[in-house]
Amino acid sequence: MQSRTSAARLGRPRSAAAATAILAATREALVEVGWSRLTLGDVATRAGVAKTTLYRRWSGKNELVVDAVAELFDELELPDSGSLAADIEGVVLQFAAILARPEAKSGLMAVVAESTRDEALRERIRGSIVDRQKRLVLQGRSRAQKRGELPPESDPEEAARTADLIFDVVAGAVVHRTLVSAEPADEEWVRSFTRVLLLGLTRAS
Structure with a gap:
């Protein structure tokens, strides 16, 4: 059985990759639809992640755009x-x-x-x-x-x-x-x- 420490180590790259994909998707949405029409659901779809993954990191659109x-x-x-x-x-x-x-x-x-x-x-x-x-x-x-x-x-x-x-x-x-x-x-x-x-x-x- 894999240890919790090993599992955590394996989880970090996936977490970082998800964050990178989300921020890139946010910038893509800003170009295509603009800030006013950008939604977290659209960003999650573009990034290929669940909405829950996105909401665990950002509480709203403003914070997400700042980080992007x-x-x-x-x-x-x-x-x-x-x-x-x-x-x-x-x-x-x-x-x-x-x-x-x-x-x-x-x-x-x-x-x-x-x-x-x-x-x-x-x-x-x-x-x-x-x-x-x-x-x-x-x-x-x-x-x-x-x-x-x-x-x-x-x-x-x-x-x-x-x-x-x-x-x-x-x-x-x-x-x-x-x-x-x-x-x-x-x-x-x-x-x-x-x-x-x-x-x-x-x-x-």
Whole structure:
């Protein structure tokens, strides 16, 4: 007879595979039917799982869409291009490309709108998307400090506040450009934005 431990180990890959299939099906539904017509039953059918499997992980559509969009942003990587300016340009172009995808655009806009009336949803967006991607700021700043492009921080609390501010500036500008103004965040715009950002960073340093 198989032990409970062995059974649990065998169960984890199936659980992970189901979650991956559900999140992929959610993004597929966002593209095909949009947020307003997306249902958990449709997602379960697309993913080939029982509704109970889906409901064990997500209590509703909003939480499911947040996690499906968050998985897209996890694809972001900070390139090591040899300079802070080039690194920023590289990651901002990636960010803009993700926001241009229909599933990211419709999903993010919908859950942000819903979160204005739902504090728990705001917390989920913050934890699943915002806080996870702040790693890029920390990586970029550390790399720039090692190159001598930015000085090291002496106050950890001030360094954390600055990292939050940098993330807010970058994310806010790109989201506004692509989703609110509906203008392209192309290479020319990204270069101009990076120059303005670096001017502020170097003066602050």
